[in-house]
Amino acid sequence: MLTLQFIPYGEIESLSSVGRIRKLLNIAKENKIVLLEGRLRKEEEGELIKATMEEINKDFKGIELSVIYPENKKADVFKKMKIGLINVLLGDRQGLTIIGPASVVREIKKDPDKIQLFTEDNNNGNGTKRKRRRKNPS
Amino acid sequence: MVTIFEKFIKKFLKNLFKKKKHIKLGLYGPPNAGKTTLANKLCEDWLGEDMGKVTNMPHETREIQIKEQVHIKSGNKEISFNLVDTPGIATKIDYEEFLKFGMSEKKAKERAKEATKGVIDAIKWLDNMDAVVVVLDATKDPYSQVNITIIGNLQARNIPVLIVGNKIDLKKSKMKKVEAAFPQYHVVGISAKNGNNIDEFYESLFKVVG
Structure with missing residues (x-):
């Protein structure tokens, strides 16, 4: 059975960088796929990879990570400023971050319009690929 | 008074950077993109020697490798750096x-353990870099989150970046896709193994680092 756990941004908003990474990584280590509203800071993404490497052992092989972020290329200056201000005041709630344990998620592919999540089907033991699609949130 | 102070600061900073002759130039990227092959090409061209071992197996480089005092020239221009x-x-x-x-x-378990430590060290070393060449495999999906996270971290640290799409000698390579993925960066396609387009790479390096 595949478990997806949605984390609203509000749940990590008040946490420190270490706290955020710890929370997300702990869920992934429970073999659940994390769907985080918004995204981590860029430096936090790097720290998440570092923390993941520190935890790798015979049971935990690492994570698959993907961040879907709406492009604001067409937005005018006023809209971009508005988005920037909201991000400063409320945190970066735009987009979606997917973190899956490598034992469950084989690969996450993305292009501008959709993401594809390839899972390893361990239950039937034949290692077949299952493909799930999700439209890009914007 | 303020103007004099501003001039002093500007002069001080200018001199500071003039004196910093040996910048640290990092080669970053996902495993098997060709970082060490490019490092070898650079060292062969300018020092006449190799830098590291290259194989098809991922995580061949598991420790930070440094080659000091690499000088490259193009016309009247010259840059010196420590290659990381x-x-x-x-x-x-x-x-x-x-x-x-x-x-x-x-041995596989040992290698995996060394590889995890290598990734941690590579991320820690980001803070020491003055400029970075991000080496991507042009035959693979450039939108991979590892690529985006590396480049995002460099951007957050205001480190100049040159993106290299490697393996353009292979039919599967798609340089246009790499360029489209990172429109705000200087991107150059090369084959580090065969030396294709390497002069353009050096020119781009001067533009980003020089």
């Missing part, structure tokens, strides 16, 4: 992947 070849950055490492290359389980 880093282990490939990955979000997962499974020792079983190494078994496919005929490695024993014990």
